[in-house]
Amino acid sequence: MRLVTYRVGARHGYGVVVPDGDDDAIVELGDRIPGAPTLRNLLDGRLDDVRPFLDEPPVLHLDDVELLPPIPDPARILCIGLNYAAHREETGRTPTDHPTVFVRFASSLVGHRRPIVRPAASDRLDWEGELAVVIGRGGRHIPEQQALEHVAGYSCFNDGSVRDFQSHTTQFTPGKNFDASGAFGPWLVTADEVPDPTA
Structure with missing residues (x-):
């Protein structure tokens, strides 16, 4: 899986990148996985929580977001x-x-x-x-x-x-x-x- 953290206007989020025709797009995840408001929350054994969303239709194209560092708030x-x-x-x-x-x-x-x-x-x-x-x-x-x-x-x-x-x-x-x-x-x-x- 390819996971991103992004900004759209003043809103931050994260999601999984999926193919969308000839392009790539993002299925948003930030408010859909309980207890995981950021991608960092999934790193310790919860990445499989993303898999049920892989077949959902994407709502954002990569060109429409500003990509942030994948983990913008690393512990170190x-x-x-x-x-x-x-x-x-x-x-x-x-x-x-x-x-x-x-x-x-x-x-x-x-x-x-x-x-x-x-x-x-x-x-x-x-x-x-x-x-x-x-x-x-x-x-x-x-x-x-x-x-x-x-x-x-x-x-x-x-x-x-x-x-x-x-x-x-x-x-x-x-x-x-x-x-x-x-x-x-x-x-x-x-x-x-x-x-x-x-x-």
Whole structure:
């Protein structure tokens, strides 16, 4: 399934994207699933609550909404630095068992097809295409072979980086959190549709 969060005028909602002829459209869900006013409420084991609505007629076309980040209010955004071998080699660093971890704040993200903003304090805004892994079920001390059981889905992520602020210290966080400097979306693809995220 492809799940989106959107805005139409002043109204926010979420839904499931379904085919509609040659286009894609949205079946609205926000007020139809008890106890789930946002998509985030479905991540921990409730994604199957969406399935009964898959055959309903869509009411919104994708072109008629502003797509927001699929999860606009995440509990946390943890990013792993230098997680692609080619990028790590560009920087001259070697693989490690202890990767760089940094955070992004929700205010640093915009939805699909929204402009990202180069901050006035810098002319070194760069981009990095990333895979967002959205955790559904929490846990601790999870064995590696069970880790993917905790993933709700995946999305595209533009990890906008203000390079000069990123390199002022050993912490990446300052260069990763200017308002509207990165993008998330267009949708969350549920994990059942991505059997091997490393392929």
